[in-house]
Amino acid sequence: MAAGNFRALMDQFDANGFRSNVGIILTRGDGSLLLGGRMGQAGWQFPQGGMHVGESPLEAMYRELNEEVGLGTGDVELLGQTQDWLHYTLPERFVRKDRSPVCIGQKQRWFLLRLDAPDSAVNLAASDTPEFDRWRWVDYWRPVKEVVHFKRRVYVSALNELAPLVFDDAVPPQPRWWPKEWLADPHRPVQEV
Numbered sequence: 001m002a003a004g005n006f007r008a009l010m011d012q013f014d015a016n017g018f019r020s021n022v023g024i025i026l027t028r029g030d031g032s033l034l035l036g037g038r039m040g041q042a043g044w045q046f047p048q049g050g051m052h053v054g055e056s057p058l059e060a061m062y063r064e065l066n067e068e069v070g071l072g073t074g075d076v077e078l079l080g081q082t083q084d085w086l087h088y089t090l091p092e093r094f095v096r097k098d099r100s101p102v103c104i105g106q107k108q109r110w111f112l113l114r115l116d117a118p119d120s121a122v123n124l125a126a127s128d129t130p131e132f133d134r135w136r137w138v139d140y141w142r143p144v145k146e147v148v149h150f151k152r153r154v155y156v157s158a159l160n161e162l163a164p165l166v167f168d169d170a171v172p173p174q175p176r177w178w179p180k181e182w183l184a185d186p187h188r189p190v191q192e193v
Contacts, residue, residue: 011050017104018087020051022061023158026069026076027166028115031140034122036068036132044146046155047131048108057081057109065113068131070123076113080165085109086154110158112165140172 012020024047026034035044049064051057065071089105096103115121124132138146140163144155163171 010053012053012055013101013103014107017102018107019103019105020057020060021048021106021108022051022057022064023048023086023108023110023154024061024065024068025110025112025158025162026071026115027079027112028119028137031166031172032137033140033143034069034115034135035138035143035146036124037134037136039130039133043148044143045148045151046143049131050106058111061109061111067127068124069135070126071115071117071121075115075117075121077116079112079114080162081112082108082110082158082161086157088151088154091150108154108158110154110162112162140166141175141178145175145177 014020026047028034033046036047037044047064047068049060049068051060055063062073065076085107086109087105087107090103122135124130124135141159144152144159147155
């Protein structure tokens, strides 16, 4: 592979060590969300992935959508995205200090999409290296409980910000297990696309 091509596939990092990343919240219009089971692991999460050097967040999102769940632009409708980058820091034991640049966490731009294709369009084997080995539709707030602990606050922020684009009337209340410190500012504006 030529040096220029290799560089194009490298992930973007900011000066603080955060890897640029996109997250995908996929709904089917009834308020439920697609959650993927990590390949060979017990964990669940939304589709997400790193941005390559020179790639926009929107380009990265559509690439990751295809790689992780086998969907293309004709299968979904883009409803909105988070206004700002949302950050999480990796626990110290996950920071690989022997790599350059050192990644201390991720900064993510989250996108909300509605699936306009049948469920059968979801294809977890679309990539040579699948991220997920199973998937399911879950209630709106369930992903917060299912994702690894250090990503929970980012999930809370993204779901709170994008909820008005999913629900016409009222956003479902948070479950009883919901800690008060996870509540986001309900007046923060949502950026529509």
